[in-house]
Amino acid sequence: MKKVKATMQDIANQAGVSKTTVSMVLNNKDSSISDTTRKKILEIAEEMNYIPNSIARSLSTNKSGTIGIMVPDITNPFFSEIARAIEDAANKYDYNVIFCNLDNEIVKEDKYVKLLVSKLVDGVIFITGGNSDKSIDILKGNNVPFVFVDRYVKGYEQYYGVYSLNKEGMTEGIDYLYRNNKRKIVFVSGDPNLGVSKLRYEGYKEAMEKYGLYNEELIFEGDFSLDGGKKVTKDIIEQIKDFDAIFFSNDLMAIGGMKVLVKNGYRVPEDVGIIGFDNIQIAEMMEPGLTTIGQPIYDMGKEACELLIGFIHGEDNNEKIIRFKPKLIVRDSV
Amino acid sequence: MKKVKATMQDIANQAGVSKTTVSMVLNNKDSSISDTTRKKILEIAEEMNYIPNSIARSLSTNKSGTIGIMVPDITNPFFSEIARAIEDAANKYDYNVIFCNLDNEIVKEDKYVKLLVSKLVDGVIFITGGNSDKSIDILKGNNVPFVFVDRYVKGYEQYYGVYSLNKEGMTEGIDYLYRNNKRKIVFVSGDPNLGVSKLRYEGYKEAMEKYGLYNEELIFEGDFSLDGGKKVTKDIIEQIKDFDAIFFSNDLMAIGGMKVLVKNGYRVPEDVGIIGFDNIQIAEMMEPGLTTIGQPIYDMGKEACELLIGFIHGEDNNEKIIRFKPKLIVRDSV
């Protein structure tokens, strides 16, 4: 009882024309087709609930109308917010998006990249910052365009990408902390293999040195997650007794850290001021509200997608690199 | 300077065999192929960095190896956690997933469904609970399998799906509140068009009646978001002065609500106890930690995906409906 999907041929038969003609009117390349023919075809297509087989279309055009996005973990609000923005923009141009969770595992990345080129994706967006050289070679070898978001990939700093001005963000944060009489400012770096981590660290260092406050013992390292934040904060309160603020490299860590702090009797912000980075939606909901260096997350995703699509369409006149200026969002945690 | 992608024909030429043979060995249907031939083909494929064109494959097999997931908004942690689980499971079986943000807009749903069938997705997972009749008709008309997660769709309660035992969860929550001497328990329902909302409401009502505590004036309505929670909570504190607990239909609303409460001088849990529903990751990080009715979110997504894939593979012996029992997670908000 399988209802077979209608094809252009079916429509053509019904209408008494060739499938060439059907194809032309259904794709609006019908400047030369007579109105009666066009109308008839459109009616029949409608009536048959015709849905084009875009796989067949892809095979002949070599375009799939889908893009891939590589994220460490869609569960991380920063990435889901970017993914959302990308999907919105993609949808606007009638693209679909396939998402891939990498968990920073190179084997997954490798597998996914191949899957994506095998599916003829028209482009891919990397929000990973890892060691993607091999993936990138594969993409290049198969002529699939890609752009980076948020996280630099070593050796590709000049490639298509959208980023934040990380250093500027850090100095804004440190300045603010300084103005609030914080002097012993611990810094929690993210994964040291990531370009962003290095940049944020450098921003911290320069700003602290400006005030003559830099001290290596104040530097810690965690991974960009709730658990990473918890773990590193436990280390901090064990190892140094004397600090009055912590600058976390992202909000998730800051949130995890705040929890550990209050559990251990610290008052935020009275005993210790907290700053995060990103301004994910939930930051505002914390108690106290998390002060943070806000990135325009949605816009970054959106721009990345539009950059990619422009690239796909061969618009070579665009800016290749877009940089956003992060902005201090003052709430109650310092 | 376009490097052309290698095809099976290229390999065949190089190896001096037919592409039939190449196809067979590359797909492990090579029981009958001689070892030397197989080895040669494999070597050449490797050397050419051959990546199969799965679009071409799809066109002849009528399978795409991708599934679609429909969510209201990937930015909502509940959905991103489910999406993550689905993607993990899909990946295990070598499927990709395309995600679609519906925002409860029927036009988006309509557009996406067509896009998905046009791309020959092998199945779709709905986490929407809306009025999807039209979409479902399209899917059925094109023989694409689908399963529901978390949210019932009217008229399809007996269809493939994975759900929570919502009523049981509610009574567990009410019992707990009662044991903690809460008597004036406000209930915040979600979108009334959703099956889950109705079920949670009914669970609340029955449990409250059991204690002789039910009172219509305690019922409010919001949408399942941070903002929904804030807005409804403002209404609550304006309209009723006398309440000692609020049971929110999901965590996001509860989190938004807690923020409003503390801003207005209420102490949680001393003045008002709060319970949420879902147990999203962030619930634990709140201050106070959010007590909630936990759903096994990850497992629900995973099971849904496996159900779908089993369905796709024609395994008809499986359970069609899976129900999980939610569990009270006690933290500090009541």
Added chain:
DNA sequence: CTGAAAGCGCTTACAG
């Protein structure tokens, strides 16, 4: 204004 034909890169039933 319209159509025949080739082609996209696979899979698969069949023949030998």
Added chain:
DNA sequence: CTGAAAGCGCTTACAG
């Protein structure tokens, strides 16, 4: 053990 051929459903250059 291997291959020729048809077919999947489109697009598109070309012819008329």
